[in-house]
Amino acid sequence: MRDPFRDEDDKKKRHEEFKRVVLAGNGSGFARQEHYQDKGTQSSEDESLQDQDDAHESDVSDEAFKNLKELFSHKSNKVKRKARLTSSAQGEGTTKGLGPSGQPYTPAELQSLKFIKDNPGVVLMIELGYKYYFYEEGASIASRELGIVAYRRRNLLTASIPVHRRDVHLKKLLSQGHKVGIVEQTETAALKKVSETRNTLFERKLTHLYTATTYVDELESVDDLDKRAAPPLVCFTEVPTNGGTFEDHVLISMITITPSTGDVVWDEFDDIVMRSELETRLVHTRPAELLLPEQGLSKLTEKVLRHFAGSIQSGQKIRIERYKNAMGFSAAFDFVTKFYSDKTEANSQDFSMDGILGIIASLPQQVVVALAHTINYLSSFHIADAFLGARFFTKFANRTHMLLNATTLENLEVYQNQTDYTAKGSLIWVLDRTNTKFGARLLKSWIGQPLTDKRMLQDRIDAIEEIITSSSEKLVSLRQVLKKLPDLAKGLCRIQYGKCSPQELAILLPALNRVGMAFDGFEEGTLGDFRSRLLNEIVLSLPKLKFPIREYLSAISLKNAVEGKKEFLWTNTQRFPKLTDFALMIQTVETELDEELKRIRKILRMPSLQWTSVSGIEFLVELKKSENRDVPVSWDLMSSTKHYRRYHNPEVKRLTQERAIYQELLAAEADKAYSTFLAEIAQSHYSLLRDATNKLAVADCLLSLAHIALQDGYVRPELTDEDVLDITDGRHPMVEALSVIITGPNMGGKSSAVRMVALIAIMAQIGSYVPAGAARIGMCDGIITRMGASDELARGRSTFMVEMTETNEILKTATSKSLVILDELGRGTSTADGMAIADAVLQHLVENIKCKTLFITHYPLVAIDLERRFPDDVQNLHMGYTTDSRIDGRRDVTFLYRLTEGSAEESFGVECARLAGIPEHILGVATERANACRTAIESRSKLNRCAIDATGYLRTS
Structure with a gap:
């Protein structure tokens, strides 16, 4: 057999063929065996890696060609080579320094492997040239999640993305629950050339570490898809309580932190076997990440958390992070106080028993433990400063708010519909007319936690009424200032973390200035003349921003901030004198370059010669080839084209290198100065700015609810302490809003009717006007529902078990001031058992709890019997209808959608089945069976009533 590389022609042909395949395949059609020469310098190593990854832009090296030749050698040689490679792959310990490919590890590979070893569980994006590289397990994950190719390159499995696409791919990885680290080159080329380590690897460091909750996106990010949602982190701790077992009764503590907005919420609550309180808080907070102890949670709690983490509808995965060595209370308290003392100026007024320390000391012990672990965790991401605003901590559940549990939120479609799990068609979709993202987030909190404090509720409704009836110009100014505001809460957090860019600062400061000057046209004494206390608080708080914001605006050049020029940001050049020094050094070098240009003109006899810049290389002498000019032999040819040659002489090379060094020093000093400026804003005025932002959020919510109140058919509800629920x-609200797009007949509307009552009660207790002719509503301390039927197989719960569990929760939590809604209780089991349970539960609610109850049932005997036994407390109502009989015996049913006194005579199930398209011959049989069953049940019922009456007569006799 002839060797295909026996002569030069064959060699050339095969070489060209190999190049063509590389160009066509670009690394995706075959496993490339690439060779990198270890030259002992990182710059050449980086260039080699970059060039070979972009093989379609460069020639294939001779060394790679030689390796390919071996692959086309005789079969026996191929077998021997395979054996050698296998031996090398197996024997990293036997052949020191050799990788799986049988070739030595390059310095870059060894550096990357060290990063991977030092950061277990982290997907690393390592900057190298113009790309970010993923290696080994990180490459597999990137390939799977990002849809990019992973291939074996030399000794490491590799995948890569362009630098400019970093954030896009980063967010995708974070949304899938991964922790991602960014490894960047921390030495610049110019400084490296003059350093003592110029012949060694470029230094790289893990500069950023992110999870979905700790990634604080840019201020005006285009992929903030839901303006009401910001990803929170929740930390839980758990201990047994009341002498029960660790599974039955537990005390759960939680800290919820949203790093992108700075919101901190804490809570501590008792929970029972079904962990319904835990589930409620998970549904309310919708965490993107859970911080849990490695050991210490009960099996039931772990099961609920795992189920929740795996059942999110948004397509994003919840990350679960575990911490080892849980702290006790004493260690946790010491850790937290040290954190605040280190962050706060010594002996400051804030850090006292009346300030931060007082707030921390007032928290329950296990909450302090959760707080300590959360601070410790966020410190690794350099965003623990989110906790510095301790006076803005809020309790999740308190006496002034009603807490809607997870089942009620789902059944009433408060946050999302039950069809495609989006906000459209939900209560928040109807009520949200906010202008700002921070206002939308607050409105979501209001809707999920209606007020139970009548005075606070009256304040809200009074403010809304004044907004819709007043013609004050101050309200016009307030509406105007809320339009086109950036996310101030997010911006303040980015300032606090030192992540706010000059471009973002150029958006935030003018916006805050506009807020501070919103009422400049009014006399100071007239600002607080609203009847509403809430409106006065809002209007009086905003002018306080004017002077500090004006001071910050006067300190910077907005034009340079918009362009991102940190080096020339300051109006007072003496504020950061080193910046002026470096700028003067650069100017001096550029003057010397101008002098050098004059000298070059004389040498070349070209008086009009100018510097040229090509591909980022500046101060080039560009000469036409056609002129055939002589140049000094000391000049370096930098690039050449068909018509031009471009040169650097030794002096220009020296000066440009010196200039690059000064530019990098200037950039570093500018970064330092800018960070100092952001820290000054955060330390001096964060509380003032945060308070004003909170007031603006309240204003946005009030104006949104006022917009709803102005719609036709909405009235102000009358709130009373009496036990009354009178809606005319x-x-x-959602059916009304969606009626323009819904077609086809509805059924009786029983579920819609009771949902309407519950939703009107919720709207009334957040301060909103309600869709009714009139409404007189007694204050409720809770709205609890049991509606629908579904199983939870993942949690080992059948349809009936879910039904009974939810009913049990109602019986345990309902009070005399609760509104309870039960929809077809008992349908998950046999008719006899279902009727018995429905009767017993309703009797308990009527006799013992005495709460307002709406009870939907298809058991007419239960309804009639309960009204007979409790005539003063139970009233039967039904959804009105009319019937028309046809000649063929069929009936047409018209639903009136109005509650009517009395119980319904029939359920009209056969008529509904006809509307659904069930064949007529089947419906005929069903009608006969229904009539027979109805007759039998009525006969049995009469006999039972006679027996009961007889028993009662005998006892009284």
């Missing part, structure tokens, strides 16, 4: 001509 009430309408379902």
Whole structure:
């Protein structure tokens, strides 16, 4: 057999063929065996890696060609080579320094492997040239999640993305629950050339570490898809309580932190076997990450958390992070106080028993433990400063708010519909007319936690009424200032973390200045003349921003901030004198370059010669080839084209290198100065700015609810402490809003009717006007629902078990001031058992709890019997209808969608089945069976009533 590389022609042909395949395949059609020469310098190593990854832009090296030749050698040689490679792959310990490919590890590979070893569980993006590289397990994950190719390159499995696409791919990895680290080159080329380590690897460091919650996105990010949501982190701790077992009764503590907005919420609550309180808080907070102890949670709690983490509808995965060595209270308290003392100026007024320390000391012990672990965790991401605003900590559940549990939020479609799990068609979709993202987030909190404090509720409703009835110019100014505001809460957090860019600062400061000057046209004494206390608080708080913001604006050049020029940001050049020094050094070098240009003109006899810049290389002498000019032999040819040659002489090379060094020193000093400026804003005025932002959020919510109140058919509810629920001509707010697009007949509307009542009660207790002719509502301390039927196989719960569990929760939590809604209780089991349970539960609610109850049932005997036994407390109502009989015996049913006194005579199930398209011959049989069953049940019922009456007569006799 002839060797295919026996002569030069064959060699050339094969070489060209190999180049063509590389160009066509670009590394995706075959496993490339690439060779990198270890030259002992990182710059050449980086260039080699970059060039070979972009093989379609460069020639294939001779060394790679030689390796390919071996692959085309005789079969026996191929077998021997395979054996050698296998031996090398297996024997990293036997052949020191050799990798799986049988070739030595390059310095870059060894550096990357060290980063991987030092950061277990982290997907690393390592900057190298113009790309970010993923290696080994990180490459596999990137390939799977990002849809990019992973291939074996030399000794490491590799995948890569362009530098400019970093954030896009980073967010995708974070949304899938991964922790991602960014490894960047921390030495610049110019400084490296003059350093003592110029012949060694470029230094690289892990500069950023992110998870979905700790990644604080840019201020005006285009992929903030839900303005009401910001990803929170929740930390839980758990201990047994009341002498029960660790599974039955537990005390759970939590800290919820949203790093992108700075919101901190804490809570401590008792929970029982079903962990319904835990589930409620998970549904309310919708965490993107859970921080949990490695050991210490009960099996039931772990099961609920795992189920929740795996059942999110948004397509994003919840990350679960574990911490080892849980702290006790004493260690946790010491850790937290040290954190605040280190962050706060010594002996400051804030850090006292009346300040931060007082707030921390007032927290429950296990909450302090959760707080300590959360601070410790966020410190590794350099964003623990989110906790510095301790006076803005809020309790999740308190006496002034009603807490809607997870089942009620789902059944009433408060945050999302039950069809495609989006906000459209939900209560928040109807009520949200906010202008700002921070206002939308606050409104979501209001809707999920209606007020139970009548005075606070009256304040809200009074403010809304004044907004819709007043013609004050101050309200016009307030509306105007809320338009086109950036996310101030997010911006303040980015300032606090030192992540705010000059471009973002150029958006935030003018916006805050506009807020501070919103009421400049009014006399100071007239600002607080609203009847509403809430409106006065808002309007009086905003002018306080004017002077500090004006001071910050006067300190910077907005034009340079918009362009991102940190070096020339300051109006007072003496504020950071080193910047002036470096700028003067650069100017001096550039003057010397101008002098050098004059000298070059004389040498070349070209008086009009100018510097040329090509591909980022500046101060080039560009000469036409056609002129055939002589140049000094000391000049270096930098690039050449068909018509031009471009040169650097030794002096220009020296000066440009010196200039590059000064530019990098200037950039570093500018970064330092800018960070100092951001820290000054955060330390001096964060509380003032945060308070004003909170007031603006309240204003945005009030104006949104006022917008709803102005719609036709909405009235101000009358709130009373009496046990009353009187709604005249009430309408379902979501059905009303969606009626323009819904077609086809509805059924009786029983579920919609009771949902309407519950939703009107919620709207009334957040301060909103309600869709009704009139509404007189007694204050509720809770709205609890049991509606629908579904199983939870993942949690080992059948349909009936879910039904009974939710019913049990109602019986345990309902009070005399609760509104309870039960929809078809008992349908998950046999008719006899279902009727018995429905009767017993309703009797308990009527006799013992005495709460307002709406009870939907298809058991007419239960309804009639309960009304007979409790005539003063139970009233039967039904959804109105009319019937028309046809000649063929069929009936047409018209639903009136109005509650009517009395119980329904029939359920009209056969008529509904006809509307669904069930064949007529089947419906005929069903009608006969239904009539027979109805007759039998009525006969049995009469006999039972006679027996009961007889028993009662005998006892009284």
